[in-house]
Amino acid sequence: MAKKFICNGMLGKLSRLLRIVGIDSAYSNEGMAILLLARKEDRIIVTRNTRLRGKKDVFFLDKTKPEQQLQTVVDAYNLWSEIKPFTRCIVCNEKLISVTREAVKGKVPYFTYKHFSKYAMCPQCERIYWKGSHYKNMMHEVQAVLGET
Numbered sequence: 001m002a003k004k005f006i007c008n009g010m011l012g013k014l015s016r017l018l019r020i021v022g023i024d025s026a027y028s029n030e031g032m033a034i035l036l037l038a039r040k041e042d043r044i045i046v047t048r049n050t051r052l053r054g055k056k057d058v059f060f061l062d063k064t065k066p067e068q069q070l071q072t073v074v075d076a077y078n079l080w081s082e083i084k085p086f087t088r089c090i091v092c093n094e095k096l097i098s099v100t101r102e103a104v105k106g107k108v109p110y111f112t113y114k115h116f117s118k119y120a121m122c123p124q125c126e127r128i129y130w131k132g133s134h135y136k137n138m139m140h141e142v143q144a145v146l147g148e149t
């Protein structure tokens with residue numbers, strides 16, 4: 001089964017990067033309550049909080065740059081084969097579902113509708129994704145890391 005993570009505190013950016021590359025990554029800012037949450041959902045805690053260091057199923061990060069943090073986590077848990085960009089909602093961490101062009105008509109800008117034929121939607125927030133400039137910007141963020149695969 002694919003590994004699942006939960007980032008906390010200062011690692012909001014890392015959590016977003018993990019989602020961009022398709023890895024299940026929740027986020028919590030609730031201090032020590034994260035231990036219960038992680039156990040309940042069977043997630044590995046990724047943190048820079050020294051109070052959590054050394055606890056079971058906690059991965060302590062000493063890197064400060066989000067891109068380096070992403071690479072460290074992917075390396076440590078050997079996630080290279082699980083990287084699937086454009087498969088997960090950046091906002092809610094839900095898996096995206098494919099939707100037809102007809103289904104997004106009127107919900108995306110007309111230019112987008114005209115020029116893109118493939119779309120994906122988040123079942124939770126109904127945000128629509130396509131491989132336009134936003135996608136390119138997202139990929140640019142993780143390019144340094146993905147480039148080394």
Ligand SMILES: [Zn+2]
Binds near residue numbers: 094
């Ligand atoms: Zn969403």
